[in-house]
Amino acid sequence: MRVMFARLAALAAVFVLVLPAARAQLVVDITEGTIDPLPIAIIDFVGDDPRAAETGRDISRVITANLRNSGLFAPVSPDAFIENIENIDLRPRFADWRVINASALLVGKVTVDSDGRLVVAFRLWDTAAEQQMMGLQYVSVQENWRRLAHKVSDAVYERLTGESGYFDTRIVYVSENRTGTEVTRQLAIMDQDGANPSSLTDRSYMALLPNYSPNAQQISYVSFRGDSYAQTYVYDLRTGQQEALFDPNAPRLSDSGQSLSARFHPNGRDLVLAAERRGRHDIYRIDLRTRQLRQLTNTPSDDTEPSFSPDGSQVVFASNRGGQPQLYTMNADGSNPQRVSFGQGRYNSPVWSPRGDQIAFVKQQGSRFSLGVLAADGSGRERILYEGYFVDTPAWSPNGRVLLFTRGDFNREGTDYSIWAVDLTGRNLRRLPTQGAASDPAWSPLLD
């Protein structure tokens, strides 16, 4: 098993704030339903030598793809550019950029400092107000050029939308391999844009349903080992070490059975999960350090798929206590359960949004599956973002703007599974680039 995160290089990064924006008016309208992508010109970041210039072009390409994929920006084709910017410290000829309908202009420069580190400096201009909106530089080791591009993307996104970005993030997912009738599912990790994929677990055991810890350093997931039932594991991304949540030699659940997908409390210390005891599933909360367990539900039905609210005060879960599975919320101590889904069909896989006001879910109605969001306040208001042959495992972007999900497409010889992203508005549906079949996405918080 190859572990990519065996060590973490800590290094100093220097942010140089060139100039605070005066009173720029340029804002991306992200009002639901009326999104006009903001036209932005992104020059190839300049460099003093051919190698730096090449890195600059690569960085611009990553930024351009990020902003385009967000659906909130429309990068202007470089073919239309009139002014050729070689010095980013000079004021651009704004008229040249206005005439090609670029409302914003991003310019940048790549240099290598005396320690051999990559320095990426950039300026964001409002071409109508003829004002600089932002000027920053990021420094890191040269191998991190993609992360620097994601940092610039996040800075631009935040400056223009008023919301934090989600580009300097990673995605853990399940990579599926088929050889004949044998299917293996292993955990893999990649950058948010599909770059730098690598495996976290090998093919000797099935790995499913990963979730990120709030500090992005741990993954909970479900695994089958040998002939045993499904068990919850916690995987440390720094060390590559992992352990079963319930010690099989000292089970805390008497007459224990399977334990399923665990999600972290915002404190990073507690997990909430469904576990089986005497043939039925209830929701439990477990302290990761002491392994102290508290049972939150106690019904003859199956309570599964719990997820904490972002403030940690509540839990949403699926239960068939009323017949077909529906969604319920309760206080984090298990008190005051309330049904929150009221539509036709079977509701599963609830995930509380990072903003707290919405709960993503999967709905099954007849032969159709859909991905939706419903109001967390119990009013029953819901919106469907995607409908298709199969949907599972929604995962929110750290800013609550985008949802990833497992999508299954009909194939008579076996369903084709892949990971897709969709905007909270239901727009901008797109497939994530993975090698082969993929499912069960977990989206990291913004990285430090």
Place this chain on the structure above:
Amino acid sequence: MNCGPRLVPAGPLMRDHRTMKFAPFAAAASLSLLLAACATPAPEPEPAPAGPAPSGTQAPADRGEQITPGSARDFEVNAGDRVFYGFDRYDVDNQARETLRRQAQWLQRYPETRIQVAGNADERGTREYNLALGSRRANSARDFLVSQGVDASRISVVSYGKERPSCTQSTEQCWAQNRNATTTVTSGAAS
């Protein structure tokens, strides 16, 4: 109307020596950067209408096959190792009871044997829900065997949810096959 290049007025430089932790670049990054690849969604035909429930009994062994009494193969062929369930159901129907009664009789004839009952689900449900459903199925089959006099300590249960389908095609017949509890003799069988 060329304004000409002008210098940006220099403000005071602010430095922030925040420490950034960067993960090392993945060594396997020779893979091409699959940015913005986008597949065209395939048309989605409606699934085939529900077909007849599959038989709960196994096909009889070929005339030529030598089956050792008390062997795992004997259990599979002559008792029947598999019972089936309706969509999102875990109650044992009459056909399933018949098979489970034969299993219980076999187990009483060979009291040294131990079994595992594995619950399975079709792929038309979420992964976690199906793990719970598979567990319900395994437990309902186990409970029925116990009601027929099989000692509970001889039976272990496991749910594979939809992770180990016996049939992978996207058809109702296939899904119906996968909604099952499968009993395997794990020890004490004749070889």
